[in-house]
Amino acid sequence: MNIATHPFDALMEITARPPTVFVRGEGSYLWDDSGKRYLDFIQGWAVNCLGHSPPEVAEALAAQAKLLLTPSPAFYNGPSLRLAKALTEHSCFDQVFFANSGAEANEGAIKLARKYGALHRGGAYEIITFEGGFHGRTLATMSASGKKAFEPLFEPKVPGFPKAKLNDLGSVQRLISDKTVGVMLEPIQGEAGVWPATDQFLRELRALTREHGLLLISDEIQTGMGRTGKLFHYEHAGITPDIMTLGKGIGGGVPLAALLATDEASCFEHGDQGGTFNGNPLMCAAGLAVLAEVSKPDFLKSAADAGLFLESELQRISARHGLGEVRGRGLLLALDLKHPIGASIVAEALADGVLLNSPQPDALRFMPALNVTREEIALMIDCLDSILTRMGAARRVA
Known part of the structure; x- marks a missing residue:
């Protein structure tokens, strides 16, 4: 044409x-x-x-397409179980929820943190995020983002996302209150122009959140799956977040994302989270093929x-x-x-x-x-x- x-x-x-x-x-x-x-x-x-x-992804998709596309998220399927298990074995997390995009995974992380606040922190709901950060284009993830161009759009925004300055621990400390449930950041702010959080800042931030009983949420949509030379960026700083999100590279070109959490942070109850195509075997087969390659030393x-x-x-x-x-x-x-x-x-x-x-x-x-x-x-x-x-x-x- x-x-x-x-x-x-x-x-x-x-x-x-x-x-x-x-x-x-x-x-x-x-x-x-x-x-x-x-x-x-x-x-x-x-x-x-x-x-x-x-070829690894194309072959995995072709083979799975002949077996099963999706049985509905109301049932288990083999590829999603295997991929979830592989991700937990390669990370510090215990449970996985699959999604279709990074924004959806981040939306899930926000919901999970707010649920945690409702159950364990007296209804705390605020998540401290960062100026220059980008977490997606749903209404909540745009609200969580610190992108200046988003500020006048689609008002009123979702409240509860005070903004700190990257690599400035004091700016985080000043925002912590009894409403705070967690801190969410990209280890490297990609959309802002590739601005990294230092390893030292990440370690200090982890110590600060532990001191206050807050969740640390690592948005690794862009940095995860080997992009920075380790399977996940948090490994560079030697820390263990409570929640992590993956997208982009996890599917190797197909729409796949994941929300990972520790047992302590995993507090969704039946009906809190879902999605028609989430964890479908076709996309998870691709994810398994990608992870098998990328995780090789x-x-x-x-x-x-x-x-x-x-x-x-x-x-x-x-x-x-x-x-x-x-x-x-x-x-x-x-x-x-x-x-x-x-x-x-x-x-x-x-x-x-x-x-x-x-x-x-x-x-x-x-x-x-x-x-x-x-x-x-x-x-x-x-x-x-x-x-x-x-x-x-x-x-x-x-």
């Missing part, structure tokens, strides 16, 4: 999209309907942890090594072009551009056959497949270097 004949107007206009229609993907590459190939360093916003259409080491190589190459590019710091961890990194040129770089890269992301006007975010090769990183770096060189020349002429 020619681009001119695509019925673009049938889709709601919720974001600016280029007139590119992708039809096929493999590994780190996508192809559009004209046959042009693109090197993808977005990967569905850190979704395709094994790259596009990985050699895989995680390779992903961590790729992250170090990407980081060093971005630092080299930054020094060459007089740009700012490289932030993040593993294969979730950002380059500070110092100037609001992110959108221009993204557009030029698209024309050159490379997909990049600019979450903020002055930053680029890099979220390649966890099995990205050094050669693919080098190709992206060469493209970025050329674009920055052209931009620099244009600025000098101007």
Whole structure:
């Protein structure tokens, strides 16, 4: 189908999209309907942890589709039981609730914390979150987010989410009251421009929440499933949260998410939580295939090594072009551009056959497949270097 004949107007206009229609993907590459190939360093916003259409996921889906799609969440099914057990064995958590998206998992975490507050903390319901944080696009998760663009939207917001400053323990302490039930944060704030919580801050935050009997909720929608070089980011700080959410990478490209909690924090009663497609065997089969690959020690080491190589190459590019710091961890990194040129770089890269992301006007975010090769990183770096060189020349002429 020619681009001119695509019925673009049938889709709601919720974001600016280029007139590119992708039809096929493999590994780190996508192809559009004209046959042009693109090197993808977005990967569905850190979704395709094994790259596009990985054989392991495709085969798991095909095999499960022939057996059972969904029996209803009112019944057990094998893949959901096996995936839940595998996740608890690989983490510090005891129980799992499956969902379809990260926002839905975070919504579940908020509900679970409020239920805990109702049962154990005299009706406490406030969850301290952070400026710059992003937890999803449901009404409650937008309210929990600290994204400035969300502030005027869809009022009135859901109350109960006072905002602290990342890496500022005092700002958290000042917000704690008898209404507080927990603290919720992303270990690395992705949408804000890849701003990490320090390991020391995470350890101090865990100590503070324990001191006050509060739940610590780790939103690992973007950082989980090997993205930062360990299976889960909380492992870097050596802490154990009470609740964790997973999404994006857990499905390797299909809609799957999870809410994990310790036995102590797991207090839902029958009827409190549910969802028609939650924990369906088709998606859980994909999750099992992803977890089997990502949890391999050699895989995680390779992903961590790729992250170090990407980081060093971005630092080299930054020094060459007089740009700012490289932030993040593993294969979730950002380059500070110092100037609001992110959108221009993204557009030029698209024309050159490379997909990049600019979450903020002055930053680029890099979220390649966890099995990205050094050669693919080098190709992206060469493209970025050329674009920055052209931009620099244009600025000098101007």
